[in-house]
Amino acid sequence: MTAPITTIGLDADDTLWHNERFFSLTHERFTALLADHAAPEHLAERLLAAERRNLGQYGFGIKGFVLSMIETAVEITEGKVPGHVIGEIIAAGQEMLSHPIELLPGVEETIAALAGRYRLVLITKGDLLDQERKLAQSGLGARFDAVEIVSHKTPQAYASIFARHGDGAHTALMAGNSMASDVIPPIEAGGWGIFVPHGREWALERADPPKGNPRYQQISALSELPDLLQALNGS
Known part of the structure; x- marks a missing residue:
């Protein structure tokens, strides 16, 4: 099970x-x-x-x-x-x-719906100061239980993060717009990878989807994540 x-x-x-x-x-x-x-x-x-x-x-x-x-x-x-x-x-x-931060549609409501029901971990890569600035301006910082700014999103990085901030990768889900960084590595670590396409994609983040993998899902918007979680958890 x-x-x-x-x-x-x-x-x-x-x-x-x-x-x-x-x-x-x-x-x-x-x-x-x-x-x-x-x-x-x-x-x-x-x-x-x-x-x-x-x-x-x-x-x-x-x-x-x-x-x-x-x-x-x-x-x-x-x-x-x-x-x-x-x-x-x-x-x-x-x-x-x-540049000021502009949240994507439905993000604030989705984060509010998930907070308190799950451990929420922001996992991003890039320049430390810039990512901290964007999180502070977003107004979402207090909703997250942890924030991880990493150099690369590898299976090892995900395994370590989900061990520190949860019960391990097997009970964790990662959602994001990059197939190469947000979907495939967490699945390889033993977790779930949820693809949320944005429409604009950097060439270096492209990868083939792991079709057929039972821990791979795609949703059209982050607002669909709470219902998907209920379905995956059988509740």
Whole structure:
């Protein structure tokens, strides 16, 4: 018999609040700045390659994205990138870091419905200061029993988190918008992985869904999670 789910892990960016759209807007601004040096498709490929290459050094988040844009600009222009372009890239990153938080529809009501009935753990990756800022601005911080800001969302990371803040991965569920980070790793750790597609997806977060796995589910919005939990727990 399957153990009841007692701990809920929730992703933050593009699961609780908007995030990727700001990266998309900055990417468009970056493309315009370098329009005289590279076609949009070629520039996008070079930037993505830089992001992938730099993940091990910079990790996830806005600061790493800005550094990857600067690196790409230097490469594309063969070291001749104008100083004002570098300044514009830095300014775009600063705007991203100061952008106000906007919760996704139904998030506040869903978190309120889950709080107190389950252990709620916010599990996110990225820059520590930026993630702390966003959580503080969201007004949701007091609803969570724990907050974990990690460098990478691996099966080992999930197993450790759910052991610290629950009864182990076998009684835990993780919900988020990234198949590669929020669904597959927690399932591999022994828990449930719930995919909540957002509509905007970073290429480095794409992965094939684990179809056929009994611990995989997909919902169209986070507001469907309370009913899904009742069904999974047989209540």
